[in-house]
Amino acid sequence: MLTVKTPEEALTLLESSFPPRPEGEAVPLSAARGRVLCEAVMASEFVPGFDRSTVDGYAVRSADTFGCSEAIPAILTVQGEIAMGEGAGGALGPGCCAAVPTGGAIPEGADAAVMVEYTEDYGDGTVGICKSAAPGSNLIFKGDDVKPGQVVLEAGRRLGAQDIGALAAMGVGTVSVCRRPVVGILSTGDELVPVDTIPGPGQVRDVNSAMLSALVEEAGTEAVSLGILKDDEDLLGRTLDEALTRCDVILISGGSSVGMKDATCRVIESRGTVLLHGLAMKPGKPTILGDVEGRPVFGLPGHPAAAFFVARLLVRPLLLRLTGQSLRGYTVPAVLTEAVSANHGRAQYMGVFLFEEDGVRYAKPIRGKSGLITALAGSDGCFCIHRDCEGLPAGTTVQVWPYGVE
Amino acid sequence: MLTVKTPEEALTLLESSFPPRPEGEAVPLSAARGRVLCEAVMASEFVPGFDRSTVDGYAVRSADTFGCSEAIPAILTVQGEIAMGEGAGGALGPGCCAAVPTGGAIPEGADAAVMVEYTEDYGDGTVGICKSAAPGSNLIFKGDDVKPGQVVLEAGRRLGAQDIGALAAMGVGTVSVCRRPVVGILSTGDELVPVDTIPGPGQVRDVNSAMLSALVEEAGTEAVSLGILKDDEDLLGRTLDEALTRCDVILISGGSSVGMKDATCRVIESRGTVLLHGLAMKPGKPTILGDVEGRPVFGLPGHPAAAFFVARLLVRPLLLRLTGQSLRGYTVPAVLTEAVSANHGRAQYMGVFLFEEDGVRYAKPIRGKSGLITALAGSDGCFCIHRDCEGLPAGTTVQVWPYGVE
Numbered sequence: 081m082l083t084v085k086t087p088e089e090a091l092t093l094l095e096s097s098f099p100p101r102p103e104g105e106a107v108p109l110s111a112a113r114g115r116v117l118c119e120a121v122m123a124s125e126f127v128p129g130f131d132r133s134t135v136d137g138y139a140v141r142s143a144d145t146f147g148c149s150e151a152i153p154a155i156l157t158v159q160g161e162i163a164m165g166e167g168a169g170g171a172l173g174p175g176c177c178a179a180v181p182t183g184g185a186i187p188e189g190a191d192a193a194v195m196v197e198y199t200e201d202y203g204d205g206t207v208g209i210c211k212s213a214a215p216g217s218n219l220i221f222k223g224d225d226v227k228p229g230q231v232v233l234e235a236g237r238r239l240g241a242q243d244i245g246a247l248a249a250m251g252v253g254t255v256s257v258c259r260r261p262v263v264g265i266l267s268t269g270d271e272l273v274p275v276d277t278i279p280g281p282g283q284v285r286d287v288n289s290a291m292l293s294a295l296v297e298e299a300g301t302e303a304v305s306l307g308i309l310k311d312d313e314d315l316l317g318r319t320l321d322e323a324l325t326r327c328d329v330i331l332i333s334g335g336s337s338v339g340m341k342d343a344t345c346r347v348i349e350s351r352g353t354v355l356l357h358g359l360a361m362k363p364g365k366p367t368i369l370g371d372v373e374g375r376p377v378f379g380l381p382g383h384p385a386a387a388f389f390v391a392r393l394l395v396r397p398l399l400l401r402l403t404g405q406s407l408r409g410y411t412v413p414a415v416l417t418e419a420v421s422a423n424h425g426r427a428q429y430m431g432v433f434l435f436e437e438d439g440v441r442y443a444k445p446i447r448g449k450s451g452l453i454t455a456l457a458g459s460d461g462c463f464c465i466h467r468d469c470e471g472l473p474a475g476t477t478v479q480v481w482p483y484g485v486e
Numbered sequence: 487m488l489t490v491k492t493p494e495e496a497l498t499l500l501e502s503s504f505p506p507r508p509e510g511e512a513v514p515l516s517a518a519r520g521r522v523l524c525e526a527v528m529a530s531e532f533v534p535g536f537d538r539s540t541v542d543g544y545a546v547r548s549a550d551t552f553g554c555s556e557a558i559p560a561i562l563t564v565q566g567e568i569a570m571g572e573g574a575g576g577a578l579g580p581g582c583c584a585a586v587p588t589g590g591a592i593p594e595g596a597d598a599a600v601m602v603e604y605t606e607d608y609g610d611g612t613v614g615i616c617k618s619a620a621p622g623s624n625l626i627f628k629g630d631d632v633k634p635g636q637v638v639l640e641a642g643r644r645l646g647a648q649d650i651g652a653l654a655a656m657g658v659g660t661v662s663v664c665r666r667p668v669v670g671i672l673s674t675g676d677e678l679v680p681v682d683t684i685p686g687p688g689q690v691r692d693v694n695s696a697m698l699s700a701l702v703e704e705a706g707t708e709a710v711s712l713g714i715l716k717d718d719e720d721l722l723g724r725t726l727d728e729a730l731t732r733c734d735v736i737l738i739s740g741g742s743s744v745g746m747k748d749a750t751c752r753v754i755e756s757r758g759t760v761l762l763h764g765l766a767m768k769p770g771k772p773t774i775l776g777d778v779e780g781r782p783v784f785g786l787p788g789h790p791a792a793a794f795f796v797a798r799l800l801v802r803p804l805l806l807r808l809t810g811q812s813l814r815g816y817t818v819p820a821v822l823t824e825a826v827s828a829n830h831g832r833a834q835y836m837g838v839f840l841f842e843e844d845g846v847r848y849a850k851p852i853r854g855k856s857g858l859i860t861a862l863a864g865s866d867g868c869f870c871i872h873r874d875c876e877g878l879p880a881g882t883t884v885q886v887w888p889y890g891v892e
Contacts, residue, residue, distance in 0.1 A: 113700040165677035167687030185688040225858050232863045245697030246863035253682040271571035276659040281573030282591040291651030294519040412816045452631050457638045457652035
């Protein structure tokens with residue numbers, strides 16, 4: 081009945097059990113930052129929409145400039161001046177040129193621009209061109225950047241400033257992004273009191289509700305607090321039933337009281353399937369994953385540091401995927417400042433502080449027995465000691481997952 | 487008068503000219519994620535607040551268990567059962583033990599806990615302890631994690647889920663965070679039309695307002711759109727004056743029309759000091775930085791890709807520092823998929839797509855002449871080709887700054 085899995089197996093299980101089913105919603109471009117594209121964005125226009133000069137100077141017919149030099153400039157008649165934000169006017173006649181600013185439109189007939197530095201204004205309506213221009217030089221042509229039908233951003237892209245800029249250039253004022261999954265967060269335990277309460281004898285504050293809400297929001301999903309429950313299996317069941325009507329994912333943490341250890345498991349079993357019961361990682365062993373009506377229900381450890389690591393490792397990738405997001409996560413190499421030991425036959429996750437000295441990035445492991453706060457506060461990332469590894473000496477380069485702050 | 491600087495010089499200049507002056511504001515813990523601590527957070531309580539068992543079992547006086555074994559268990563009288571969330575009751579008498587759950591309070595007199603696996607309940611009010619317990623074993627003592635007066639989080643910390651958890655554990659329901667600087671964003675240019683407008687002849691959409699707003703928000707600051715201005719120096723001056731009454735930083739982009747090139751410079755000069763005029767980087771040369779009444783005023787290039795790189799490189803670090811944030815930014819090593827050339831005597835920044843194959847991270851450089859969209863859309867980060875470098879062959883490992891999405 082105990083279905084203990086390694087973190088890798090758990091991730092695979094999550095992926096196969098809960099495929100993304102993104103639903104689109106339309107948001108204005110100004111609210112699209114950080115959201116995930118529900119469908120690919122295709123250009124419907126040419127960008128740029130007209131041939132433009134990339135220099136301040138003169139639009140010319142390149143053939144008129146062939147063979148010219150500083151000694152023997154090509155003398156061209158100035159046909160006019162093109163202003164920013166206006167059309168280029170009539171076609172450029174042979175032997176003519178038109179003054180054009182950077183970004184200005186190029187008249188029909190012109191096929192190059194000459195930088196003003198290589199010209200001389202004779203003040204009589206003509207200019208001398210002192211450098212020959214190859215066809216196409218100093219121009220960007222209509223559609224050079226993007227043409228209609230071209231896919232510019234793929235579905236699943238989480239939109240950063242650079243993408244918002246691209247959408248603005250294409251005139252996309254409304255964006256179809258994936259609906260944010262709603263994640264219900266429930267803390268259980270007779271010992272728990274709200275954060276703003278002074279704990280009485282034997283009581284501790286509910287850390288997980290606040291921490292998991294923040295973690296869920298960092299993943300771009302919506303957190304709904306379902307409160308603190310006393311250890312009561314019926315109550316847990318009823319609360320879960322209610323939560324399933326409005327949440328896409330449920331995180332239950334706690335349940336460490338004697339007799340309640342398996343309550344989350346039983347509650348899930350009576351409504352769906354327990355997929356995982358026990359995780360071969362440290363911290364995080366007492367982790368449960370269930371499938372109720374197609375929705376993932378996690379039973380996370382009550383210990384905040386353990387709940388944090390399991391949520392980073394399993395819940396976060398699931399949430400990113402459910403938002404429709406293509407996964408992306410970087411590890412950064414860092415040098416261990418001190419030796420770490422491990423000997424559990426379980427993958428061991430350890431938080432670190434990251435800092436740089438003389439251009440070298442160091443990871444200082446966070447120690448402390450069962451620390452609540454010290455295992456979390458100010459930490460910058462974590463790394464994994466493989467289950468077959470008994471420890472790593474100081475100076476080892478490890479791959480750290482920076483938590484980032486999103 | 488032209489004070490061209492390298493990117494490094496510009497960063498140093500920004501740092502010395504605009505020191506952070508964080509102002510605190512109180513926000514509830516639930517709204518503190520992503521914000522920056524204005525002052526260090528010190529513990530005012532012991533965490534945990536009482537001695538706790540880390541196992542399910544029995545609280546004992548360790549001396550009562552010395553010398554016991556499976557063959558000769560120590561027989562102890564069960565004095566009671568400690569429930570989660572309640573006090574431990576009276577002191578533990580000699581020869582006695584108390585049932586305790588993981589996380590439960592340990593009664594006075596007890597100095598160890600024994601796992602239930604190493605005990606035998608005789609059913610007559612006594613249990614046999616089959617393994618001797620060293621003093622302190624399986625306990626976490628009051629204040630083991632944090633003691634009053636201990637600094638748990640430093641000022642300047644941008645709060646992630648792990649920090650929110652630590653604050654919750656300490657009962658910090660209200661957090662003093664730095665006020666978000668307000669950044670005014672102004673696009674100038676006769677050719678610019680709003681994003682939702684179909685450009686007429688010679689017109690282009692205002693990309694920078696949307697892109698820079700997103701970039702400013704990613705840095706945890708507040709963006710205020712000051713709209714699109716026609717190229718008119720007086721109007722620019724009046725708009726700047728008005729913006730200075732309500733913005734901490736001003737970003738002006740554009741001004742590429744002939745005659746307007748130096749308007750931003752003149753407007754700054756008539757009100758303050760131009761600190762930088764020209765940046766030795768590509769793209770991004772036509773960059774201006776001024777100090778008006780102690781506030782940074784940037785003149786950014788009108789070209790969106792250039793404006794983006796300069797904003798990433800100069801504006802973002804400034805904004806992070808002005809929010810009170812300790813700087814943090816990771817580069818990730820990646821292998822170039824193709825050769826890149828550079829030969830400008832200027833630091834050259836190039837956007838990349840990042841992807842992984844067989845465990846190797848690759849950076850695919852983004853090319854294209856003066857691309858608006860293609861230089862930005864979907865890009866994952868950028869790297870710098872040093873000004874003394876003429877190019878890099880395919881296969882070179884470069885250090886990429888991932889943009890992240892915050």
